[in-house]
Amino acid sequence: MTDEKNHLSNKLGIWGWLGGGRYGLERYAYTLHRLTGLGLLLYFILHIFVTGSRLGGPESWSASMAVYETGLFKIGEFLVFVAFIYHGLNGIRLGLTELGFLMGKPERPLFPYRSSVMRQRPVLIVIMVLAVILILAGGLDFFVLTSH
Amino acid sequence: MSESHANAPQKVIFEVLRYIPGVDAKPRMQSYEVPAPKGLTVLDGLLWIKENLDPTLSWRSSCRMGVCGSCAMFINGLPRLACANQVAHLHSDKIIIKPLPNYAIIRDLVPDLEPFFAKHAAIKPFLIRKNIEELDNPTGEFFQSKEELVNYIQFAYCIKCGACLSACPTVATDDAYLGPQALAQAWRYIADARDEGAAEREEEIFSAHGAFRCHFAGACSEVCPKGVDPAFAIQLMKQFMFKKKLGGCKEQHGSELAPPVENWVPKKEYPKAPEHSL
Numbered sequence: 001m002t003d004e005k006n007h008l009s010n011k012l013g014i015w016g017w018l019g020g021g022r023y024g025l026e027r028y029a030y031t032l033h034r035l036t037g038l039g040l041l042l043y044f045i046l047h048i049f050v051t052g053s054r055l056g057g058p059e060s061w062s063a064s065m066a067v068y069e070t071g072l073f074k075i076g077e078f079l080v081f082v083a084f085i086y087h088g089l090n091g092i093r094l095g096l097t098e099l100g101f102l103m104g105k106p107e108r109p110l111f112p113y114r115s116s117v118m119r120q121r122p123v124l125i126v127i128m129v130l131a132v133i134l135i136l137a138g139g140l141d142f143f144v145l146t147s148h
Numbered sequence: 149m150s151e152s153h154a155n156a157p158q159k160v161i162f163e164v165l166r167y168i169p170g171v172d173a174k175p176r177m178q179s180y181e182v183p184a185p186k187g188l189t190v191l192d193g194l195l196w197i198k199e200n201l202d203p204t205l206s207w208r209s210s211c212r213m214g215v216c217g218s219c220a221m222f223i224n225g226l227p228r229l230a231c232a233n234q235v236a237h238l239h240s241d242k243i244i245i246k247p248l249p250n251y252a253i254i255r256d257l258v259p260d261l262e263p264f265f266a267k268h269a270a271i272k273p274f275l276i277r278k279n280i281e282e283l284d285n286p287t288g289e290f291f292q293s294k295e296e297l298v299n300y301i302q303f304a305y306c307i308k309c310g311a312c313l314s315a316c317p318t319v320a321t322d323d324a325y326l327g328p329q330a331l332a333q334a335w336r337y338i339a340d341a342r343d344e345g346a347a348e349r350e351e352e353i354f355s356a357h358g359a360f361r362c363h364f365a366g367a368c369s370e371v372c373p374k375g376v377d378p379a380f381a382i383q384l385m386k387q388f389m390f391k392k393k394l395g396g397c398k399e400q401h402g403s404e405l406a407p408p409v410e411n412w413v414p415k416k417e418y419p420k421a422p423e424h425s426l
């Protein structure tokens with residue numbers, strides 16, 4: 001596709017979120033953060049519809065609840081939990097970095113350069129480990145402890 | 149004979165994206181075999197191809213020493229300067245070179261950087277002072293301490309190569325986003341003790357395509373060849389803006405004129421400058 005100057009478009013588009021190069025962890029954390037954010041938004045919209053079935057009286061509520069007890073919805077619910085844990089924990093890191101914390105102070109650039117991204121990376125790793133532990137514990141609760 | 153054979157440089161394959169408007173309907177990859185003696189940079193390889201194999205191959209370069217910022221390309225999966233990366237350091241016998249993503253292609257490896265420079269200009273990349281008279285008819289220098297210099301010097305190292313916008317995932321889906329380079333330059337000036345232009349730049353920085361579109365993917369800082377760390381500059385600017393909105397920042401007052409240097413005696417250890425020869 002060429003533009004009015006007859007130049008060929010080379011825009012990455014949505015592919016630019018998913019990959020497009022050999023980048024570090026933070027860029028993939030960014031993508032996952034946006035995707036889980038969109039997923040949670042979708043869930044909230046569905047959630048309003050589901051709880052809205054209360055308006056149809058107790059029968060309609062129990063009928064819709066019976067549908068959501070099925071296996072597929074249980075997996076869906078677990079995915080919402082995973083998204084919530086990741087988005088929440090990573091959100092704390094982003095909140096701190098966007099307020100200028102965790103990244104040190106400006107300094108004279110001396111080669112080899114060390115960026116602020118590397119300075120906050122340990123926090124990202126701790127948060128990822130924490131997310132994995134919580135997700136595993138949640139999975140245990142979802143599928144093992146509460147299944148009859 | 150056998151000795152010269154043993155010393156013959158290894159060969160590497162340069163796989164280069166080609167696109168000649170009016171000739172190629174779409175981009176294609178072309179391979180060239182290039183001898184790779186010790187120390188060969190990617191730019192040297194391209195020059196060798198142009199001289200020996202294919203004079204039609206096009207790209208931009210000038211200084212060959214990582215200073216002018218014209219040779220940024222997408223080399224083996226990352227935006228990098230062709231002149232500042234040796235083939236040996238890429239640890240591959242295949243060098244895949246494409247033009248910087250997120251910029252339109254003019255021809256082969258030549259990206260259209262016009263929108264990039266327009267964004268740079270939009271944040272007013274110069275010292276802004278309330279007293280224009282002093283800028284137009286200067287009577288001295290504005291004072292700046294060594295500590296104040298460190299607040300922004302790293303961000304002033306930008307050579308406008310454009311690599312950071314190629315790496316940025318927000319730029320990939322938002323054409324109008326100012327991008328790491330322009331935003332880092334906005335902070336370079338706001339953080340300068342001599343500047344009084346934060347309020348004037350605010351409209352651009354706070355726009356829907358300004359600093360708060362950055363979600364700290366960090367890829368810009370990772371690929372910047374000059375250690376500018378644009379992601380850091382953007383977060384520091386957000387911090388400043390938050391504080392300002394909450395009333396935690398004083399009105400920006402640019403530094404006063406430095407007093408003229410009087411009774412200056414050159415240090416003994418410095419050699420005397422040679423006499424004028426003209």
Ligand code: SF4
Pocket residue numbers: 305306307308309310311312313328329332368371372373374375376377378
């Ligand atoms: S900030 Fe770095 S990567 Fe971006 S244009 Fe400047 S020198 Fe290039």
Ligand code: FES
Pocket residue numbers: 209210211212213214215216217218219220229230231232
């Ligand atoms: S040719 Fe000047 S930076 Fe590479």
